[in-house]
Every structure is written in C-alpha cells, then in structure tokens.
Amino acid sequence: MRQLGELEAEIMYRLWTWGRPATARDVLTDINKQRPLAYSTVKTVADILYNKGMLKRHKEGRAWVYTPTCTRQEYTASQMHEALGSNPDPAGTLVSFLDQITPEEANALRSALRAAKRRSDA
Template sequence: MRRLGELEAEIMDRLWSWGCPATVRELVDDLNRTRPLAYTTVMTVADVLHGKGMLRREKEGRAWLYEPTRTRESYTAALMQDALAVTTDRSSALAHFVGQITADEQDVLRRALRSLTSDDQE
C-alpha cells in the first residue's frame, strides 16, 4: 500500500471525516477554503483514487458521488504492515515502535492484543 500523495490524503481525510459520499464539487468547495484548486484537478485525483481502489463511485444525475472503500484505520494498518515488510527483523522493529509511542498508546495496544487473544479463545 503506497502512501497517499498530499492532495489524495486531503481528499481521503475529508471523506473519512464526513462519513458520507460527496461530489467533486463539494470536495473542491471545501478544499478551496485553504488553498485554490481547480475543479478538474480534484476530479482527476478523485478518479485516480477510484482507480487505485481507494474510492467507489456512484452516478447521481450528472455527477459522481465518491466514498472510501476502506476506513482510515484499515488504511493506516495496511501502511504499518507495509512498513514491517521492509525489515528482516520484525520483532526488533516492533520493539522500537512500541518504545516510541506514548504510555497511553501502549495501553491501547495492550488492550487490543488482549482483546484479540480473548477472541481467539472463544
């Protein structure tokens, strides 16, 4: 899973945050609050994200409605999995990662691992 480009990430962030399908016009209007972007630029990037399988689209009138095919968390997990794939020592990489996260994040990780373990035992 490749990291998203800057504009791809901005589009996905809005769609994930909104939690509902959106048109290119809605994306452009929101993106233009922080920087000027052409409609065709956003349309092209949305089409690229669709081609990559990150967005699904459905025709509504003359416009496409775009929505994510996966959650932000699923995308993040895939990036983490890819990052681990580049090492020959996953244990060490994971230990370094855990050493760099906050105590609260370590607690969340422990709970997630316990939850997975208890799910496996059922």
C-alpha cells in the same frame, strides 16, 4: 495498499472524517477554504483513487459521488503491515516503535492485543 500522495490523502481524510459519500465539488469546496485548487485537479485525483480501489463511486445526476472502500483505521493498519513486512527485523522495528509511543498509545495497544486475543480464542 501503497502510501497516498498529498492530495490523495487530503481527499481521503475528508471522506473518512465526514463519514458520508461526497462529490469532487464537495471536496473542492472544503479544500478551497484553506487554499485554491482547480475542480479538474480534485476530480482527476478522485478518479485516480477510484482506479486504485480506494474509492467506489456512483452517479447522481451528472456527478460522481465517492465513498471510501476502507476505513482510515484499515488503511493505516495496511501501511503498518507493509512497513513491518518489508523490514528484515520486524521485532526490532516493533521495539523501536514501542520506545516512541506515549503511555496512552501503549494502553490502546494493550487493549487492542486483548481484543484480538479474545477474538482468536472464540
């Protein structure tokens, strides 16, 4: 999965946060609380996200209703995997990453590794 552009990310983050399907108009209404944007812009970017496979959609009346095809966690994991896969020294990259994370993030990583080990042992 390729990295999202600025408006693509704004749309996806709203849909992930809301946890419910939404129309381009719903997204526009929320974005317009912070900055003005045209409906056609949001609609076009939602259609691009649909064509990229990031959103699925169905019709309700005359409007398309959009739903993410992956969770925010799955998207982030794919970005991390892509970054590691494109690096000639993935171990060095991981060490550098570990040098930058907080103790809380390190604990979350340990928990995730234990959970993954339990799944693989099952």
